[in-house]
Amino acid sequence: MQLKRSDTRFPLWQSSYGWRARIGVVYPGSGFLHISDFGKLAPEGVALGACGVPRHKDDSAEEMMKLDEHMLDAARIVAGNKPDVISWMCTAGSFIKGPGYDKKLVADMEAATGIRCSTTSTAIMDAFRALGMKRIAMATPYPLDVNEIEKRFLEGNGFEIVSCDGLDLVDNNIITHLSPVVAYRLGKAVDVPEADGLFISCTGFDVLDVIDLLESDLQKPVVTSNQASFWQAFRMAGIHDKIPGYGKLLTV
Numbered sequence: 001m002q003l004k005r006s007d008t009r010f011p012l013w014q015s016s017y018g019w020r021a022r023i024g025v026v027y028p029g030s031g032f033l034h035i036s037d038f039g040k041l042a043p044e045g046v047a048l049g050a051c052g053v054p055r056h057k058d059d060s061a062e063e064m065m066k067l068d069e070h071m072l073d074a075a076r077i078v079a080g081n082k083p084d085v086i087s088w089m090c091t092a093g094s095f096i097k098g099p100g101y102d103k104k105l106v107a108d109m110e111a112a113t114g115i116r117c118s119t120t121s122t123a124i125m126d127a128f129r130a131l132g133m134k135r136i137a138m139a140t141p142y143p144l145d146v147n148e149i150e151k152r153f154l155e156g157n158g159f160e161i162v163s164c165d166g167l168d169l170v171d172n173n174i175i176t177h178l179s180p181v182v183a184y185r186l187g188k189a190v191d192v193p194e195a196d197g198l199f200i201s202c203t204g205f206d207v208l209d210v211i212d213l214l215e216s217d218l219q220k221p222v223v224t225s226n227q228a229s230f231w232q233a234f235r236m237a238g239i240h241d242k243i244p245g246y247g248k249l250l251t252v
Contacts, residue, residue: 018047021237023230024083024115026074027203028067028090029055033176037208037226041250043241046234049081058170059092061146067093068105072112079113084237086117091201091225092142094119096149099156116236120203120225123232125157127249128197131221134159137195139186140166141175141205150201163192176204183207187214187222197221203229211247221248 025048027034038048053070056063067090075086086109088094094102102121109117128136136154138161140147151161167186169175183205187198198218200207203225214222224247231249234241243250 018045018083020045021234021239022047022049022081022083023233023237024048024075024078024081024086025050025089025229025233026071026078026086027052028093029053029172029176029204033204033206033226034089038230040208041227041230041234041243041246043234043239043243046237046239049078049083051075051077055172059142059146059172059175060170061096061143061149064092064096064146067096071105072108075109075113075117079115083115085233086113086115087123087229087233088117088119089203089226089229091120091124091203092146092150094121095153096146098149099153101153118229118232118236120229121153123228124199124201124223124225125154125159126232127223127228128159128199130252131197131223131249133197133199133221133223135162135194135196136160136199137163137191137197138199138201139164139183139190140201141169141178141186142166142202143170144168162195163190165190172204175202176206178206180206180208180210184210184214188217191218191220195220197223200224208246212245215247223247223249 051074053074102119147166197220207224211222
C-alpha cells in the first residue's frame with residue numbers, strides 16, 4: 001500500500017520517535033555524559049534532540065564567561081526538532097554571571113525558540129526546593145574561584161552553602177574523564193552534619209551511578225547537575241515516571 005501525503009489515517013507528524021515527549025538539550029563541548037546519562041534515565045517513549053556549542057578553552061572563570069556565546073544559535077537548531085522543552089545543560093554556563101543570570105538565559109531562549117526552556121542552574125534550585133534542601137554541602141571539580149562564584153549565585157537565590165570544596169581543575173578534558181569514584185569520595189569529604197543535602201556540580205562530572213550509594217551512606221538527599229536537569233526537563237514535558245536507582249529526586 002502506497003501512502004499519500006493527504007492520507008489522514010497516517011499523519012506524517014505521527015512517529016514512534018519521542019511519542020510521549022521530546023527533550024531538547026544544548027550542551028558545551030562533546031556532551032558524552034549529557035547524552036549517556038539521558039540514555040540511563042529516559043522513560044519509555046521519551047526522546048532526546050541535542051546540539052553542542054564550541055567547547056571553551058578551559059574551566060577558568062574567564063573562559064566560562066564565554067559559554068553562552070553560541071547557546072542561542074544552538075537552541076534554535078534544537079527547536080527545529082519541535083521538542084517539548086529545551087534545557088541549556090551547563091551548570092557554570094548558567095550561574096557564572098551571578099544571581100538572575102539563569103532567568104535571563106531562559107527568557108532569551110524562549111524568545112528565540114518559542115519553546116519552554118530552562119537551565120541546569122534553574123533545575124538545581126528547583127530540585128533543592130523539591131527535596132527541602134536549604135543548607136547545602138557543595139562539591140565541584142571547578143577551580144576554587146569558580147566555586148566562590150557558584151556559592152554567591154546560590155546564596156543570592158536564598159540557599160546557604162554550609163560546606164564547599166572542589167578539585168581545583170582547570171582542564172575540562174581531565175574533568176570529563178574522571179571516574180565516578182572521584183565524585184563519590186569528594187562528595188563524602190564535603191558533607192557535614194548540618195547540611196540538609198549534598199550537591200555535586202558540573203554536567204561534565206561523571207556522578208550519576210554513585211548517587212544512590214552516596215544517599216545511602218550519608219542518609220540525606222543528593223542532587224547533581226545532570227540528574228536535576230533531566231528531572232526538571234521530564235517534568236516540564238509532562239513525564240512524571242518514578243526512576244529508581246539515581247537518587248531520591250527522581251522518585252518524587
